[in-house]
Amino acid sequence: MALRKLDVRGAKCPIPIVKAKKEIDAMAPGDQLEVTSTDPGSMPDFVGWAKVAKTALLKEQHTGKDETGRELYIHLLERK
Amino acid sequence: MVDEDKDEPATPASVEVGELLPRLDRGEPVVLLDVRNLDEYESWKLEPRRPVETVHVPYFDFIEDGDAALARVPRGRELVVLCAKGGSSEMVVELLKDAGVRAANIAGGMIAYGIYLEPVKLPLEHDEAGRFELWQVNRRGKGCLSYVIVSGGEAVVVDPSRHAGWYEAFARARGARVVQVLDTHVHADHVSGGPELARRAQAPYYVAAGDGFELRHAVAPLRDGQQIRLGGDGGVAIEVRVIRTPGHTPGSTSFLVGGRYLLTGDTLFVASVGRPDLGGHVAEWGRELYASLTQRLADLPAGTRVLPAHFASQAEIGAEGVVWGRLGELRASVPELQLGDAAAFVEAVRGAVKEPPAAYAEIIQVNLGAPASDDQIALWELGKNQCAASAHRSGRA
Numbered sequence: 001m002a003l004r005k006l007d008v009r010g011a012k013c014p015i016p017i018v019k020a021k022k023e024i025d026a027m028a029p030g031d032q033l034e035v036t037s038t039d040p041g042s043m044p045d046f047v048g049w050a051k052v053a054k055t056a057l058l059k060e061q062h063t064g065k066d067e068t069g070r071e072l073y074i075h076l077l078e079r080k
Numbered sequence: 081m082v083d084e085d086k087d088e089p090a091t092p093a094s095v096e097v098g099e100l101l102p103r104l105d106r107g108e109p110v111v112l113l114d115v116r117n118l119d120e121y122e123s124w125k126l127e128p129r130r131p132v133e134t135v136h137v138p139y140f141d142f143i144e145d146g147d148a149a150l151a152r153v154p155r156g157r158e159l160v161v162l163c164a165k166g167g168s169s170e171m172v173v174e175l176l177k178d179a180g181v182r183a184a185n186i187a188g189g190m191i192a193y194g195i196y197l198e199p200v201k202l203p204l205e206h207d208e209a210g211r212f213e214l215w216q217v218n219r220r221g222k223g224c225l226s227y228v229i230v231s232g233g234e235a236v237v238v239d240p241s242r243h244a245g246w247y248e249a250f251a252r253a254r255g256a257r258v259v260q261v262l263d264t265h266v267h268a269d270h271v272s273g274g275p276e277l278a279r280r281a282q283a284p285y286y287v288a289a290g291d292g293f294e295l296r297h298a299v300a301p302l303r304d305g306q307q308i309r310l311g312g313d314g315g316v317a318i319e320v321r322v323i324r325t326p327g328h329t330p331g332s333t334s335f336l337v338g339g340r341y342l343l344t345g346d347t348l349f350v351a352s353v354g355r356p357d358l359g360g361h362v363a364e365w366g367r368e369l370y371a372s373l374t375q376r377l378a379d380l381p382a383g384t385r386v387l388p389a390h391f392a393s394q395a396e397i398g399a400e401g402v403v404w405g406r407l408g409e410l411r412a413s414v415p416e417l418q419l420g421d422a423a424a425f426v427e428a429v430r431g432a433v434k435e436p437p438a439a440y441a442e443i444i445q446v447n448l449g450a451p452a453s454d455d456q457i458a459l460w461e462l463g464k465n466q467c468a469a470s471a472h473r474s475g476r477a
Contacts, residue, residue, distance in 0.1 A: 052141055
């Protein structure tokens with residue numbers, strides 16, 4: 001089972017979900033995608049998208065900080 | 081080939097909040113397509129003076145299944161598209177365009193709505209019309225009210241939002257320069273533009289933080305009862321009297337303009353009183369607030385116009401587009417002022433207050449002089465103010 005990583009730091013909505021959707025669609029079922037964003041709006045947006053997404057399952061979300069102290073919002077998704 | 085678009089009026093790709101809101105206020109038949117997530121959509125809405133027909137389809141529904149999302153968008157109507165910052169709505173406008181549906185993006189989204197300022201000139205009593213102008217600047221997205229008093233080429237600005245340049249330009253357009261900047265208190269719901277405006281205008285800045293707060297801004301102190309005079313010579317001068325009204329915060333101050341117009345800050349609103357709980361001393365501050373409301377303002381005539389720093393609902397905006405009330409009427413109608421004594425007042429207020437406003441502790445620190453980036457501040461300021469002890473929906477007094 002593969003883990004892909006997607007870095008969308010600095011990007012604002014809709015970019016994180018547009019890119020995540022593209023990745024997920026190209027993945028095999030069971031593969032996981034970790035999305036790293038700096039947009040706090042990405043937290044509720046990924047939750048909302050996961051409710052309607054046909055191929056993405058939101059596994060978990062958490063926050064951290066990067067080396068410059070910037071808040072990071074991390075979304076772990078699984079290809080259904 | 082016939083170009084079918086030729087005879088149709090062009091829909092601009094984007095519309096500014098300042099152009100759109102007056103149209104929605106008039107009730108023009110525009111449909112609002114809100115593409116934010118459900119939480120954001122439910123917690124903070126665009127509020128024109130008249131209800132606007134709204135369709136909610138999150139932008140990620142368009143990404144996931146464009147055809148299904150498009151099917152939920154009404155056809156044959158003028159559409160404007162709204163999101164949090166303007167990026168997702170722009171994408172949706174493009175998708176709609178590809179599907180042959182015309183729509184305009186609301187530039188800057190809710191962030192732009194949250195900082196939009198609408199100046200409303202108060203209809204003053206006849207005998208005062210030539211002496212000075214009093215403007216209520218309505219930050220509609222947040223329900224914040226600031227004031228610009230203009231007389232004889234001079235302006236006093238009270239409780240400015242953080243966009244200091246706006247007030248400077250506004251005063252200039254009224255033929256005035258800013259000579260004094262006042263904050264009624266250290267705000268907890270929005271970042272004050274007071275210090276920056278004072279710096280730009282080289283005018284004195286006043287705010288009273290009160291005991292226990294370390295204020296890092298330079299302030300020119302004002303005494304209780306002191307009069308600030310503006311307008312200079314020629315008999316057009318107007319006085320602004322300083323009235324200390326502690327309670328919402330220990331330093332809260334009201335300003336009486338021309339003896340008739342009382343800028344109450346967060347001490348008294350037209351449907352409630354300011355919440356005294358944000359410092360963690362609800363009993364002590366609550367008793368002070370009660371004393372301010374019932375004693376310190378007791379000598380003012382019933383006809384005094386109360387001009388607060390906030391409103392909680394559209395119902396508080398009067399027919400003239402102004403949020404105000406007569407002091408005598410508010411003494412009889414504001415629920416918290418009907419309780420008879422300080423103890424009952426404190427208990428009622430303690431029971432009514434909700435969660436503190438988002439990021440209030442951080443915003444207070446910035447207003448005391450701590451540094452913060454514009455992006456950070458914009459994030460902290462999202463949503464409507466929650467400064468009243470209770471948000472009554474029953475309409476104006």
